[in-house]
Amino acid sequence: MSSQFDLLDARLLENLGIHGPRNITALARTLGAPTETVRKRLQRICSRNFLRTHVNIYHTNLGLKKAVVFAEAIPGYEDTLFEALQINSFWIYLSRCYGIHEGCIGVYTIPTDHCVDFELFLRELEQLNIARKIDFYWSTCFKTVNLKRTWFDSEARSWSLLWDKWVEEIPTKGTRLPFTLIDPLDFRVEGDKTDVLILKELEKDATVSFTKMAKMLDISPQLVRYHFYEHLVKRNLIESFQIIVPPFDRAISDMFFFIFRFDTGEKLAKFALSLMDKPFVYTLGKILKEDSLVANLYMPKYEFRKFIDALSHLVQAGSLQSYLYVIQDLDKTVRQTISYEYFEKGSWIYEHEKHIQRLVDLAERNRLKRPVVA
Numbered sequence: 001m002s003s004q005f006d007l008l009d010a011r012l013l014e015n016l017g018i019h020g021p022r023n024i025t026a027l028a029r030t031l032g033a034p035t036e037t038v039r040k041r042l043q044r045i046c047s048r049n050f051l052r053t054h055v056n057i058y059h060t061n062l063g064l065k066k067a068v069v070f071a072e073a074i075p076g077y078e079d080t081l082f083e084a085l086q087i088n089s090f091w092i093y094l095s096r097c098y099g100i101h102e103g104c105i106g107v108y109t110i111p112t113d114h115c116v117d118f119e120l121f122l123r124e125l126e127q128l129n130i131a132r133k134i135d136f137y138w139s140t141c142f143k144t145v146n147l148k149r150t151w152f153d154s155e156a157r158s159w160s161l162l163w164d165k166w167v168e169e170i171p172t173k174g175t176r177l178p179f180t181l182i183d184p185l186d187f188r189v190e191g192d193k194t195d196v197l198i199l200k201e202l203e204k205d206a207t208v209s210f211t212k213m214a215k216m217l218d219i220s221p222q223l224v225r226y227h228f229y230e231h232l233v234k235r236n237l238i239e240s241f242q243i244i245v246p247p248f249d250r251a252i253s254d255m256f257f258f259i260f261r262f263d264t265g266e267k268l269a270k271f272a273l274s275l276m277d278k279p280f281v282y283t284l285g286k287i288l289k290e291d292s293l294v295a296n297l298y299m300p301k302y303e304f305r306k307f308i309d310a311l312s313h314l315v316q317a318g319s320l321q322s323y324l325y326v327i328q329d330l331d332k333t334v335r336q337t338i339s340y341e342y343f344e345k346g347s348w349i350y351e352h353e354k355h356i357q358r359l360v361d362l363a364e365r366n367r368l369k370r371p372v373v374a
Helices: 007-019 024-031 035-049 078-085 112-127 163-172 193-204 210-217 221-233 265-274 301-317 352-365
Strands: 052-057 064-073 091-099 103-111 131-139 238-244 253-261 281-286 292-300 322-335
Touching: 007 024, 007 035, 007 238, 024 035, 052 193, 064 078, 064 112, 078 091, 078 103, 078 112, 078 352, 103 112, 112 131, 112 352, 131 292, 163 265, 163 301, 193 210, 193 221, 210 221, 253 301, 265 281, 265 292, 292 301, 301 322
Parallel strands: none
Antiparallel strands: 052 238, 064 103, 064 131, 091 103, 091 322, 253 292, 253 322, 281 292
């Protein structure tokens, strides 16, 4: 692993995830370092390591239910499937993927009163022969796992991956999950249009100033500040600040989506809590009404075999029931912010008929035919 970080970098990134990137002075005070030193460190990490900071929205409190979609492509029509998945306006993340589902993976945030419509949209992908097979899971919002000093080797100046230590640690964990990984009781809309517009900007850059956002939204900085603290913070519309910086060399690393299944909620909780400070984890979600987790992981290729060996040991020990995964293609990955343009007067506009018609048009352009049922 490349020697690109030192201990102060690791401490800085950890505290950036805890306190957020909006107050460098407070961050410097926590680190016991001059403010200018912290600024320069952040600039260096950003230039060398593709550091990005944004908010992770707690979509549940905006009346949105998260769906994780694994779509298997028809051979030769992988790009068509990728295009089709973007037709539904409520996608937030799409990527080509390889493995058990050779095709695409997508993450959507669907208005709760249109979940049936979304399932019909996915079924139409199969009916139109755009996708060979669709598997999807309704999930909680994702819990952000920012970098911690855990497993940071100050001598090697990099994060180590101590698989045996991790396996031994899991049974010692508690069972109290963070609120993000608990099935929500409801999906009420707690925000207004201004909240959604501010969240959209914070998703792009969590450091954007209130003054700059005010100019974008044509409102006063005081009103932006009010909405940020009185709505976004107090109403839990922000799950966390997400600090994205690859801890391992991107040229020799892969990103994965895993589904982990357990036979009890207690085992799920212990496993999930063991991942909250690990450098190979980006996000975790819990599949609704199941003892299953969905995880976005990132690690060097040469560590992956060791990780699978660790999972095998956990299955044998009864701590894990089963797992499946896909490998993501980071060169064919797109993101978009919350679908702010479809939020009006406290509710979401979901254009089901338009989505279906666009799928039909796409299939006709590509001369795809519905499969023949014997």
